Amino acid sequence: MQTTLDILRIRADFPILKRKVNGSPLVYLDNAATSQTPQQVIDVIVDYYSSYNANIHRGVHALSQEATDAYEKARIKIQHFFNASKAYEILFTSGTTHSINIVANGFSSFVTSGDEILVSAMEHHSNIVPWQMLCERSGAILKVIPMNKDGELLMDEFRQLLSNRTKLVVCNHVSNALGTINPIEEIIAESHKVGAAVLLDGAQAAPHIAVDVQALDVDFYTASAHKLCGPTGIGMLYGKEEWLTKLPPYQGGGEMIEEVTFEKTTYAGLPHKFEAGTPNICGGIAFGAALDYINSIGLEAIAQYEHELLAYATEKLLEIDGITIYGTSKNKTAVISFNINGIHPYDIGTLLDKMGIAVRTGHHCAQPIMDFYHIPGTVRASFSFYNTKEEIDRFVSAVLKAKQMLF
């Protein structure tokens, strides 16, 4: 089915797509690392600093009230985007890494020696290391849900790992290195059966799949604005109210308190308990604007078009002799991780850059996946709704050119 999206009109929203790199028009295929920013979001950022920059939640003056209103409106936009039942279940964070660390730190109060935390074999380092640190502090044990060659989690093994010792199951919704969409409904249901909480790293899923945290019944969900056409340095943590109430605060400071004396401090209610200090106000407001932009196009139309791009690019790349694609699950987002026989991914990436094509090369902060495949890294092309089939053609011929130069 052909897309109904007007891609040329959409591309006109993104000023950066007009630039040249190394003399060629930019082909930006590193969307899984960060997405580009539409003019509508850039305008919101400029407007904030031009019209109502002020500190929030504490000023009686007009600018402070306007900024507070805009920031809290953004929280509601995020709430609706992920269909949380309450706005205060959405915490502003600096991004997914920060979100995960809030939970990992808080869980120090809930896990003890001998408890188990399950983590999938295809996690980003940011969803491995905080849990290892938690295990070091608490004596809990980290166990790994294995995957197969296609990059799919082995669900039978997962079920066998679950026990009443399992306190938490952490997993990405979509793998950043492979694009696999994990069977999160089943993971959540099975985990809850043994009383374990579930945290999903949604950084790679939120830009491509409609997420309903209530329908999923997930305990924690995270996302980063900069993968959703928003700015860097801002993201969100969704937590069920009952969890966020129990979880101790992560950082102390202003904003997160109710009353401070030198003898004792009582903490503010949700969400402020977790939002110490002056937050990234402009970033939060721009995050909201970015979600407005995504909504104006529609996640369903985005997913459908990106799937078209994925199918087209996969077919074209597979025509290249010696290519191996890593992550061949039927259920995946528009990410293609690949290598060409005997060529180091860094070499391909370097030559593609000379031809104006931006891809990611390396281990994608997921070294355990690279170890699993016994490779130093991959070339990763990740597509967004503003990419075109013509760009994929340019990308594929550039890969062929690079291959020819390197052999």
Added chain:
Amino acid sequence: MNILDIQQDIIDEFSMFDDWMQRYEYMIDLGKSLPLIEEKYKTEDNVIKGCQSKVWVHAELEDDKLVFTADSDAIITKGIIAILIRAFSHQKPKDIIEANTDFIDEIGLKEHLSPTRANGLVSMIKQLKLYAVAYQTQLN
């Protein structure tokens, strides 16, 4: 030949190329002709870890001059190493310590010198100089 003269030779060679593609094709060829490190020296101790490509370097003193051999798992990185080794190998440690690497900029490979490039090149230059410092101390 001293280091400066060799660097000038390299600059002259690269100035013959019209575009990046010729430069890179030449570099890839140089990479293929790199004086390879003996397998026994390809140890974890000798590896310079960049973020993406691995580089191994070994140094040996021959008379009063330092001889480098190296390898990398990425061919473009090997090409750059080949250029560096051509400039610095078979030179006195003192001259290596004092040499600068501005010629990399002049042959249009500046981007590879950026620390954010994470290809281990910056660490590699540092490593060549560290070897030189170590052997210089030995010679003193």
